[in-house]
Amino acid sequence: MKDTLYEQYKLKMDRFVKAFGYDAIIYRNIIYCIVPRQHVEQEELYEIKHLSDYMIQKGDIRVGCILPTTDGNLSTTIHDEEVVMIRIPVYSHRNTNTLGNELARFHNRGRSFPYRVNKINRIGQWKFLWEKRLDQMELFWKEKVRQHPQNRFETLFVEAFPYYIGLTENAIQYLVDTEMDVAPSAIDSATICHHRFTETSWDKDTFTKLPTDWVFDHCTRDLAEFIRDQYTRDESRQNGNVIHFLKEYERVSPLSPFSWRLLYARLLFPLHFFECIEGYYMTESENKKEIQLQRLESMLQHSSDHERFLATFLSSVGVNEKRLTIPNISWLQIKKV
Structure with a gap:
């Protein structure tokens, strides 16, 4: 070396x-x-x-x-x-800034980047990327059905995938409706984001940032992935952390109605399921395969909790859905308790 x-x-x-x-x-x-x-x-x-x-x-x-x-x-x-x-x-x-506050400042700086970005540009591409990912996995799923599952992971995948097809289609439709119904604001301009933003993406004391996982996208990519990570982190679902994070972010950059709907569309997209399935089949390590099996079992066991999280998320973080004309997902509302 x-x-x-x-x-x-x-x-x-x-x-x-x-x-x-x-x-x-x-x-x-x-x-x-x-x-x-x-x-x-x-x-x-x-x-x-x-x-x-x-x-x-x-x-x-x-x-x-x-x-x-x-x-x-x-x-x-x-x-x-x-x-x-x-x-x-x-x-x-x-x-001394909070993470939400610092992320908002980071996004504000990134919005002024004056040059064209091609290879790492993701703005406006969510629909295409989600459809592509869904189509690829559906082909793979059909092949596994035809071959018959060989182990417990494959059995769970084959049984669960139709449910996640529905959730993905809901996310895509919600995204399409948002882009048709709502005009973007200044905050909705593309900025520098992360492939997957979590509370460990930056140094926790100094907020030093490594740029190697950056992409150019809508700010709600980072917000949604932070919330997704918090939700899956432990049983308490970290709701207090999420509320504080969003409030601190909005102290610097208040979200527009377009932003809130885009954020919700991204939360609807079951990225955690896709990454679990892909992670299992992309590794040769038996230990890592076992980790993904446990992850999938936990995901399916807590699917009702996840539906409740999606049904109550906006109201739980203080969003006035009627004032911002944010539509609900009807089948989730039926299960809302």
Whole structure:
């Protein structure tokens, strides 16, 4: 590793540490985080670098900087793995803002990004991406039905998928109706978001941010994925955290009626189910397969709780659905207690 770091980045290693859950080195009191590139293409990395450089120029001193190699590439190979080197800003002071407050400020800065984004652009593409994901999984499901399930996971998948087809179609229709019925506001402009935003996406004390999982999308992507993660985190469903998070966000950036409906459409989309099924079939590890089986069993066991969460979510966070003319999902309301 030492030879590669010096050859590719002219970095020496004073000591080895962990940062953001990744391997990292300290050189001249600066942390350099070694982040696996995973499935991110080079062209996507260049767009992400443009976004992060812009945010740093706009004054966000807590954004990590992607380091090019000596020959201008944005990734290199260490121990047979493609990695990206992130220079972590030297900022040790605890951030006194709340997470919701800081995310709203982050989104506000990101909305002013003046250049075209192609590879990591997701704005306006949810319908297409959800339909594509549903069609692909439905083909896969039909094949599993034809072959007959081989184990408990496949049995649960085959039995449960028709229910999640219905939920996905509800989400897509809700999204389509929103885009037809409601005019977007200034807050609905595209901004810098995360592939999956959770309370662990940023350093919890300083809110230092790694840019490697950024996309360009509507702000409610991050809000919905934070809420989804909180909901699935434990039995208490973390509702107090969600209410506080949204209130703090809206202190800086009040959500429009369009935003609330988009947020709800994304919560309706059963992303947790798709990722569970995909996660099971994409791994060779028996241990990871077992984890996904347990996850699926828990998901199906708590499906009524999930319906109740969807039915009561807007009212539980203080949204006046009638004033904002936010429609309900009729079949969920029947089960609303």
